[in-house]
Amino acid sequence: MREFEEKSFEGAWATNQEATLPQSRHQEEIARAIAYGLPAADSISDRTISCFARGELPHYAGINTFLKVPYLEDIHRVGEHQVAVVGVPFDIGTTYRPGTRFGPQAIRRISGLFTPYSFELGVDLREQLDIVDVGDVFTVANIEKSFDQITKAISFIKGAGALPIILGGDHSIGYPCLRGIAEHVDGNIGIIHLDRHVDTQEKDMDERMHTTPWFHATNIPNAPPKNLVQIGIGGWQVPRPGVEVARERGTTILTINDVLATGIEKAAEMALEVAWDGAQAVYLSFDIDSVDAGFVPGTGWPEPGGFLPREALQLLRLVAKEGIAGMEVVEVSPPYDVADQTALLAVRAILDVLATLVQHGRV
Numbered sequence: 103m104r105e106f107e108e109k110s111f112e113g114a115w116a117t118n119q120e121a122t123l124p125q126s127r128h129q130e131e132i133a134r135a136i137a138y139g140l141p142a143a144d145s146i147s148d149r150t151i152s153c154f155a156r157g158e159l160p161h162y163a164g165i166n167t168f169l170k171v172p173y174l175e176d177i178h179r180v181g182e183h184q185v186a187v188v189g190v191p192f193d194i195g196t197t198y199r200p201g202t203r204f205g206p207q208a209i210r211r212i213s214g215l216f217t218p219y220s221f222e223l224g225v226d227l228r229e230q231l232d233i234v235d236v237g238d239v240f241t242v243a244n245i246e247k248s249f250d251q252i253t254k255a256i257s258f259i260k261g262a263g264a265l266p267i268i269l270g271g272d273h274s275i276g277y278p279c280l281r282g283i284a285e286h287v288d289g290n291i292g293i294i295h296l297d298r299h300v301d302t303q304e305k306d307m308d309e310r311m312h313t314t315p316w317f318h319a320t321n322i323p324n325a326p327p328k329n330l331v332q333i334g335i336g337g338w339q340v341p342r343p344g345v346e347v348a349r350e351r352g353t354t355i356l357t358i359n360d361v362l363a364t365g366i367e368k369a370a371e372m373a374l375e376v377a378w379d380g381a382q383a384v385y386l387s388f389d390i391d392s393v394d395a396g397f398v399p400g401t402g403w404p405e406p407g408g409f410l411p412r413e414a415l416q417l418l419r420l421v422a423k424e425g426i427a428g429m430e431v432v433e434v435s436p437p438y439d440v441a442d443q444t445a446l447l448a449v450r451a452i453l454d455v456l457a458t459l460v461q462h463g464r465v
């Protein structure tokens with residue numbers, strides 16, 4: 103039995119892999135917690151515990167940055183770090199259920215449940231990646247002015263050299279986020295987009311709503327539609343005007359059935375081929391509603407029949423292995439969520455992508 107385990111089980115590999123991971127940053131975190139938060143009361147025998155909670159533990163305590171990484175108040179210093187988590191609490195582009203303005207808060211709060219270590223991926227983000235949370239973009243009560251704020255913020259992060267990980271917000275933010283990143287790409291940028299919806303119509307309700315980001319993004323000169331690949335599309339909520347644009351512009355759409363027929367690995371391979379064709383960078387957009395509505399009740403436009411969570415996570419890991427120029431997770435609407443399920447999956451998506459970048463040396 104033991105011989106077999108060691109040869110083929112991920113569990114056996116992961117058990118051994120853990121021993122190779124450093125622990126120095128965890129030790130530093132504990133020392134800092136005790137220095138800043140006082141040593142624990144005398145009756146407590148575990149002397150890694152501090153009096154005021156200042157680190158990972160307890161998971162229900164503390165100030166909720168994403169994964170309890172440091173809060174970077176001075177944005178001028180963002181370039182000193184590898185990854186910048188940034189919230190975009192914006193939902194004025196919503197056409198059905200609102201509430202995604204509370205997405206960043208909910209995602210951060212439930213992220214406190216996670217440790218920075220993934221057993222089966224064999225990665226410890228605390229040890230292997232320098233992540234900060236830069237807080238939220240100040241969005242205002244106007245779509246276009248908010249887009250300008252979002253583009254300025256994301257462009258600043260990207261220009262400083264940090265990788266932006268964006269917590270939405272509704273999907274209208276895809277356009278201003280991509281616009282901010284594309285400015286810093288020397289050459290073309292591709293887009294890998296997981297969704298049930300195409301989001302390629304020009305306007306909705308006379309504005310650039312969450313049904314429109316890729317129409318406008320693919321008007322950006324270095325974000326050509328030939329590098330837009332949309333995965334998981336299907337169902338009864340794909341507006342015909344968006345389909346017409348997809349046809350005219352020659353974007354690539356893989357439905358859920360396409361993914362099931364070809365398999366996740368082949369679908370990822372095809373997506374990478376399209377997105378990276380002549381491109382220098384790829385942006386990753388994960389609409390949480392690409393997952394079956396039964397798993398993500400807290401979303402703006404629930405559509406039955408999407409991915410299983412493990413399928414979406416596998417697909418995200420596979421498409422992230424070539425590197426990304428930025429990632430957004432959108433359409434988490436906490437007022438409709440049940441037991442944090444939707445926000446929980448948003449956190450997992452980000453952690454799995456970050457771990458993939460570490461595994462493949464892509465940060």
Ligand SMILES: [Mn+2]
Nearest residue numbers: 297299389391
């Ligand atoms: Mn969608």
